[in-house]
Amino acid sequence: MSLSTLTKPWAATSYGFLDASAKRELRRKMLKAIAVPGCQMPYASREVPMARGWGTGGLQVTLTLVNPASTIKVIDQGADDGVNAASIRRFISRVSGAAETWDTLDASIVQSRHRVPEETLGDRQILVLQVPNPEPLRGVEPNISIARQMHADADYGKLWLTLYEQIVRKGRIMQGAAYPSMVNGRHVMTPSPIPRWDVPKLNMARHLTFLSAGREKRLFAVPPFTRVEPLVFSDRPYRVEDHADLVCRRSGVSGYFMNELPIDGGGSAFEVSDSNLGIKAIQQAEGGEAAIGPTWYRNGEFSA
Structure with missing residues (x-):
């Protein structure tokens, strides 16, 4: 017996890596999820070249949606340059021919873990959130x-x-x-592990949002202009993280969600979680032409 007898002849993979049957099933379940906002739809989660728990659910949805004209942005806890984000973005581009970007304004599909970008998403954009536990x-x-x-x-x-x-x-x-939220007045969902700061961004938004858990084999959706209301008591209003007065040590922006970083000698420094927003702010301060689009928050207050 030789090694050649144990291997199959080389054959090109399907477009977008997933086979046609997998895409058909995912598209059917995605359409059902749009029809019943917030309701979990089971699907047969396929094997992809990454470990379960590292974004396989979001990756499968993105591979089903992507086409050669798409522009892909992938972020991990707000950062475009994280190892996981960069690897997923490069993989999607290689198997689909789609363009890559860090700019939220240029992206047609935004896949994210833990964050929603600070710049407002439009009606021609799709947000795909990776969800570790879809059951609230x-x-x-x-x-x-x-x-x-x-x-x-x-x-x-x-x-x-x-x-x-x-x-x-x-x-x-x-x-x-993962603050529990009522979708369209009917189903309670867990909006992935995004912070409380990001939950209002899903309410009556212009973009379509898919939330997919590959390990748990569930996906659900928030269609455009759909109510997403955090569960709160009438005398205890919903409150987001108090980051209004925090200033990013690198870009100087304030009024956005910040990452807290310990510094030598005690204390903390802060950096804006949306790394591309910080890069744009630095480029503008240096006289560049980087354009910052409308943002969900202004001076720490939701304004979209």
Whole structure:
């Protein structure tokens, strides 16, 4: 026996890596997800050349949507130059012929882990969010069959009770990332691990948002101009992170979501989480022609 007998002849992969059957199934489930906003749709998650838990769900959705005319932006916790973001962006470009970009304004598809860009997305753009855990009820109901029945009955009393207990014990709602939100007045979803700062960006937005969990084999969607309302009590309004007065040490911008960085000798410094926004601000300060589009927030207040 030789090595040649154990290998198959070389053959080109399908366009966009995924086979036609996988794309058909994903497109059907994506259309269903748009028709029933916030409702989880199961799909047969395929193998892709990266480990599950590193964005395989978002990658499969992007590979289904991409075409040679697309322009792809991939960010990881706001950064375009992270190893995971750069690897995914390069892979998508190589298997589809799509152009790559760091600029939110130029992108037709934005795939993200943990963040929504600070610049406003338009009606010709699609946001794909990577989701580690798509089930908002998992923390209060570990039995997935019962959780499905609770979604069917719109029975979210246990979620409300969890938020109430946080107020009683801590004086405020402690839920940070993945804040449970009601979509279109019917289904509660977990908006991936994006911070509270980003949840208002999904409400009545002009862009289409897909949220996909490859490891859990679930996807759901928020169509354009759809209500996304965080679960709050009438006397406890929804509050985002208090970053209004923080200033980026590199770009000098303020009023946006910041990353806190420890410094020698104690204390913290801050950098704007949306790295491309910071780069544009630096280029403008140096006399460049970088264009910063309209942003969701102004001076720390939501204004879109």
